[in-house]
Amino acid sequence: MTRTGFPAKKLLRVLTVLPIITPPFVISLAIILLFGRSGAVTTSIEFVTGFSPGRWIYGLPGVWFAQMLSFTPIAFLIMIGVVRGVSPAMEEASQTLRADRWKTFTTVTLPLIRPGLANAFLIGFIEGMADFGNPLVLGGDFEVLSTSIFYAIVGAQNDQARAAVLALVLLCFTLSAFFVQRKWLGRKSYTTVTGKGDSGIHPHLPRRLKWLVYSTALPWAALTFVIYAMIMFGGFVKLWGYDHSFTLMHYIEAFGIEWGPQGIIWSGAAWNSFSTTIMIAAISAPLTAGVGLLTAYVLVRQRFGGKDAFEFGTMLSFAIPGTVIGVSYILAFNVPPIELTGTGAILVLCFIFRNMPVGVRAGIASMSQIDRSLDESSLTLGANSFTTLRKVVLPLLRPAIVAALTFSFVRAMTAISAVIFLVSARYDMATSYIIGRVENGDYGLAISYSSTLILVMLSVILLVQYTVGERKIGRRGLAMDQKRPAMEASPV
Amino acid sequence: MTLKGKAASVEFRGVTKAFGEVVAVNEVSFLIEAGELITFLGPSGCGKTTTLRMVAGLEMPTAGQIFIGETEVTNLPATDRDVSMVFQSYALFPHMTVAENVAYGLVVGGTDKKSARQTAEEGIRLVGLEGYGQRMPSELSGGQQQRVAVARALVLEPQVLLFDEPLSNLDAKLRRRMREEIRDLQQNLGLTVVYVTHDQSEALAVSDRIVVMKNAVIAQVGSPHDLYERPIDTFVADFIGDANLVGAEITRIENGEAVVRMDGIETRRPHQGLRPGPVHVAIRPEAILLSEKTGNGGLEGQVTKAVYLGSHLEYSVACSLGELFVIDHNFDKPVKRGAEVSITFADRGVNLVRQES
Ligand SMILES: Nc1ncnc2c1ncn2[C@@H]1O[C@H](COP(=O)(O)OP(=O)(O)O)[C@@H](O)[C@H]1O
């Protein structure tokens, strides 16, 4: 898509960033509003044909559909990097060697982006295996590994052993995908942009391909648009499918405020989980960023063995499904000496360790660009180490700090798979609260809560962007941006 | 079989290329003879690359016509032109071996595998890389990659071979050798080569003729000798070699020579088509001769800087014409800093030039 000279490219990019800050199950919610039993599409089909499609969307087709919509943006972000990474001079060279557009595409462009394609595919696979939100909402009787694990722990069975075994199976799958990816890409990855030299223009795609690209991208964009419209408006409708009159009922139910004799009463049902979420996210974001960047500083500035092992470790952590993490935290901290289950600390802890790798990668990326001589020269000018850090290193690190902060904040707000095992009545998170509501069929509240979350994150990101001027934002966007150099350039 | 060129001429007729508001090439016309190595020389951003890319068919002109041989190719895309290009970054395909890279153009062009392989081998041998056919480009040094890029372009026996700053990614020593090799190949195979560079010494060394470009137009076309000896304006005089530019006036034209007054001194020079009036004199640093002060009139000055550089001496001399930069190959009589000197000019290397437009 970066190649088609398509006018609405910018809009398309915005549409792809939006899903990144969307809690994972929201897509399923919107799909229910569209295709569920009383969904908009379903009812209109029924009206026109007199035939009711029924509950086909619950189960495999729905999960598949939701997962596809949820993970296209990730694939898109990976591919953008890959496609941009192919130097236009390559394709121009091919053209001057008498290859037409089609030949150029098949013999040069495609082989060069193949590792990226595989990457996108495998990441999609790992994420799809590990994801939890969509199958939980849309699965119906159809269970996937991650939901089975959930029911094993949360359901009537409360069978931790079964959960552990299932978690292990899941882990095996994603890890094998991860290793396949590394092995395959280790041998075949090319970054062709050398930085020096020709600044040509990417030739346009061959015509047949162009139509293929348009005919997939445009409907996809339209669908995404409709889905977000659903999410935004769904919260203002009394009872979806039956009574479409405008109401603030759900918002009042969730975020109602009343004035009582003792001052403000936070009467909305969502306030508890909302404030917990914001608090946990606000606590864990700076901690995550701090720990991540310090680790990065140590890794870059102090040379020691095991650096590669650490790098590898951070990559690996992306391949471990949240569900597995959740289960392992329960197993580890449910028993003395450290009993943390049900506290806020376990949530913070979980977020820090889960999201730290991104901080580390962002830190490493920008710190390796800061020459050591820079802080040395500051030292020789009479500044002590602390001043050096504050005046010289920190400003240069600002993009990394912003990256780490936003990433961990957004992740803490939207994470579901690990968190759902760790919450308690006292420390409930927004996502798990919403899931609970969905299970009770309370879609209005779930949707209005979700759209509030999206808006909150969007404004936080915009605020950060506005104050710091950092452009790369987004849950996956950051992860991918940081991961990308390692995935493409070095034989990971 | 042996490789040879099917060298053809290249002609631009009033070619303009604009990128939106920016006019990269402005109504340029020239004719490159078949079998000639012509260099486009000029400062960064003057439109050299754009010109080259229009020859290749990677850019289409906004106005004007382009001919290769007898055929008009103005709107023919790169794929359909008989032109090959060596890119600044070499643009070797990283997923193919050296042999596959070199054979690429032949294979996509429908040549059968066997003869494509033979021709590729021939090309690889021609650039001195026998035995490297099975390597990947990433396993080669910069100079070797450059050779592969040349071989890949050569095997198609193009009508025109294009080079865009081919040596800019190489170190100084290698640069010298590669430019000689490119020149040898061109002469042995009788190729038409269009070569872009911003390095004037490189241009002087390899070219049959040089096109000096400035701000999207051609400043002057000529052989290296022409450009050095008879620069047309202050820009060319300064860009090719060094020159001291001194303001002067042509008082009259006499017997086909211009009589020039330069701060009280009168000299006669070829008039270069100039009319009486203000003019610039471009004086090459080695055309300025210093001698012991005579005291009997003429131009006099004082040496403000004297630098020994092994192969020659460099002086700065302050005089009524301003600060003159002087190169002297005569080690017998070195002049000391602060010395008072008489200044005279050689016949060669002192030219009347127009003010650059
Ligand atoms: N694709 C393009 N789009 C817009 N402007 C361009 C493009 N290519 C070149 N230019 C502009 O045209 C001018 C000439 O560029 P170029 O031919 O690359 O110069 P040179 O090779 O002599 O350094 C420059 O001002 C450059 O910015």
Ligand SMILES: [Mg+2]
């Ligand atoms: Mg250029």
